[in-house]
Amino acid sequence: MNVVIEQVTAALEQRSAARRGRYLERLQIAAERDPRRKLGCSNLAHTLAAQSEDARLIMKQGGSPHIAIVSSYNDLLSAHAPLKDYPEQLKTALAKFGATSQFAAGVPAMCDGITQGEAGMQLSLFSRDLIAQATAIGMTHAVFDGGLYLGVCDKIVPGLLIGALQFGHLPAVFVPAGPMHSGLANKEKAAIRQRFVRGEATRDELLAAEQAAYHETGTCTFYGTANTNQLLMEAMGVHVPGSAFVHPHTPLREAMTDEAARLVARNSRQGERYLPLGKQIDARVLVNAVVALLASGGSTNHGLHLPAIARAAGYELTWEDFAALSKVVPLLARVYPNGAADVNQFQAAGGPAWIFRELLAAGLMHAQVPTAAGDDLQNYAREPWLDAGQLAWRELPKQSSAPEIVRRLDDAFVADGGFVLLQGNLGRAMLKTSAVDPEHWRVHAPARVFESEAAVQEAYAAGELTGDLVLVVRFQGPRANGMPELHKLMPLLANLQQAGQQVALVTDGRLSGASGLVPGALHLTPEAASGGALAKLHDGDWIELDARLGVLRVDIDDSQLQARQAVVANTELAAGYGLELFAAQRRLVGPADQGATALLWDSVE
Template sequence: MPLNPTVDAVTRRIVERSRAARERYLDRIARARGDGTRRARLACGNLAHGFAACGPADKAALREGRAADIGIVTAYNDMLSAHQPFETYPELIRRAAREAGATAQVAGGVPAMCDGVTQGRAGMELSLFSRDVIALSTGVALSHDMFDAALYLGVCDKIVPGLLIGALAFGHLPGIFVPAGPMPSGLPNKQKAEVRQRYAEGKATRAELLDAEAASYHAPGTCTFYGTANSNQMLMELMGLHLPGASFVNPGTPLRDALTVEAVQRVARLTALGDDYLPLGRIVDEKAVVNGVIGLHVTGGSTNHLLHLVAMARAAGIDLRWDDFDALASAVPLLARVYPNGAADVNHFHAAGGLGFVIAQLLDAGLLHADVHTVFGAGLDAYRIEPVLGADGSVERVPVTATSRDTHVLRPVADPFRADGGLRVLHGNLGQAVIKVSSVPGDRVVIEAPARIFADQDEVKGAFDAGELDRDVVVVVRFQGPQANGMPELHKLTPTLGVLQDRGHRVALVTDGRMSGASGKVPAAIHVTPEAVGGGAIARLRDGDIVRLDAIAGTLEALVDAGEWAAREPATTDLSRYHHGTGRELFAAFRAAVGTADEGAGIFGPVN
């Protein structure tokens, strides 16, 4: 099947605008390759420090310098359910490395905060910045020049993007991303959301809410809704950085362990010491990035990746822009319905055919680049499979079925849930924003209503409790951008706005903050840029202004006389309450250096 013309045109556009930066990046990683093992360059004292704590066999192998040394960069902690399984990975990896004629060492750990714990709390204001801290920590871990390849252990929201940004700074090293898998299904997400909404209305007790939450988030593994964490896993597979079929196998299973062992074996073969050298920086190219964007649209993934994918691409010298997302969304269909875009969870998605089915459908329709590098050593055709455990305990891969096992969850290209990806970029006199409409009712994609202005999500709850929002309203929550307070997710708004919409009101949210992959049925124009703290147009809005959000036309407008609009002074607010406590004072330098949302909201400056 020939490549879809929109996919081809967008890819060519990205290649052309990225040409100079990409060439500089590839030149840097080519010069960093060197000859022989990395540690051969170290002085004797340096090398002795590097293997001092190893056992005799590993010490001998590292001393002789002929075997590959694999660095493990881990996001393990046992507070995050998704990362708790990583506790046992290092020993499994070390053992598998020895069997492959290599060695492995934990090179370093990176922080891994849980957005589920920090939602609505001050700690959420560190969440987005944690991505760049993770990138920096990855750089520190790999700075010892001991390693010939790396395995990156991470799953959740900012962790995988941060690991990849850091890994791309060492793009001369081969690398594989190693997931832990989703927890088994618990209380259905729809039932959990219903309890949350009843609690917001005062119709459920705190004990009832906690029972529902604990029944949903109940075991080791990734949360099972399709938010940023599971969108990360999809991206790593679509971009060729996971082994085929690795994303959604449950933790603590023989197949999960077999996939981890296979990752060790595979990365050992990709080092510069052999004939199959494939550095990570070569895998992450323009085609891989476009495949990732397409996967995001087709599966209804997290809007956080309009930040993260841009930042990851920039780390590889690739200039990805929001208009590229918009163009691709119009060309690809929505094939999956996973909560919050449907009732199913990722375990149901995987059982229905999962990513192997999605990849096969897209390849057959000419909607993915097949001719890409992957850690498996072949093009993306090798990913149209399902992994199973072989009789000998190794991974076997079988071709995916030609039909979905559950068309309520997963459909073919010929019969999609919707003809487009359900994500739009909005432009207008309020700036630029993004909206995810894949789960928004069709009669709610255009909202025109008076604005009610807030500078904090808690103020919205107060107004709701006082009965001030029981009407058609565009709720505007500003001063929530990266420069203001780190651009927190605003999920405390979700039940409140959902109640208003269910009462029959026409409701929308406009914010320079985030809502992430768990945003759902209420239309939300998010990531508004320029943000309010920099004098962006959102700061000119006043209570009662009529705001029109039109996801069909792709516009976001304050319907205010142009002369009056131009004459208005942007509002200001005291942001000091966001800048102290819970470690926030440590991030002043990040708030001062961070870029705009459409440039990835990162601290690392322009494309290389």
């Protein structure tokens, strides 16, 4: 094993020992309960009421696993639309393995693509915690021996995993749906967006391009949070190996969905190999997830999600862990936005299996870890295929057929993983460098301070964003307005940079998979609404952002900065979006570097 991988893993285990110990104690108590024998007759009758006679008989006799199905299906999200028929397919497959099953819960799933730039985006991050709670509501009926969790997109998979970890005495398998086929190339789509912002493309042209990019059911094809979720579920061993990027509605996808049913039944207490999720997800697995994120150039959102997932499993994963690992983990993939390829081309070039094979061979991932498929992560370093109609796995070629997309470890695109922890008198922020040209890694320029994405767009349209500048967009943190993603800043910032200006973004908000050409200090904490120094900045303050040195600071004496009066956020909520219902989350949510969650974060002590 690489020494840094070992050190980070050991440090994570040591700092989390007390928390993890309490978590495992709770699992043991839960595991000692028989899920059905302790139920009263009326309780059990309610459970059986809608079941077939065969299922009733099997459940009353006991000895066979009873599996929960939790799904985020809706037909508003293209990525989740294929999940519609999964429950019946999974029930049929489980019956073949002697198991019974019930659809336990549907969880909400919202689309950041639909809500971007709108007030509804302010509920996006909070939906993760709500999904975890909704998962718990379904599972808390306490009649299940395992769970199948169906989800794909941004906050949905982390929310499902956080919820499933509260039932960590049960096995879990996550079941994805796969990406849509490739449409308009992502770079072409981005170019038209930039032209539209400059007034050089019509709305009809923009809409036609967007529809050519997002054109059928399945996940969007750029490597944003949704697709990063799927790669990380592979790295954590909670998928059927190789299932992340197989297209919906194909024989291979159907076979992999059936295999998920077989694995969860096998891993139940009634099966051949009891594997409770809470013991499966340990420090080694969390480190593997961070390594996979870094090596693939994945979404910055996982700087929030992985710490929140870790806390749900009893661990305290820090941004310092990310930064330490980034120094030794090379970038092995170029997938949009840090390259031209989409996820379908990435999969064809070797996909997650290629990344894992290279990392495992170099001792950069823990190999001997429990997974849904076995006790060796090498199972996830092969590609799935149908051999005479039967699901099988085969080795990848030694050499890349697309070295512009994936590379061997000895020929990595970049020697580090592109995660930089920025620190200074403005606080702590994370920056992703993998898509940023090194000539833009340091920006020292006057601040232009805004308190909304819309205000930035108005200033851009008026031609006010001139000269070198650091764009500050504050009161975008979780306590202020739920921490929306600021997608619509990217085209205008890219335009400014292409025009020869040195520009950077500093915000307590998010960018997710949209993080690209322009350096962005994201998730700044303390956020402005919690008294962070961001609330004291003025237009014209000189700000230094240096990715090489890990510096983010304003050129003001500390005593002078402390003496300044902080600006107070405008707390007026947009009408008609249901934002008022989430006031408790805004009040209770924790800081970004602890996962920006209203769940678990305050039980550290």
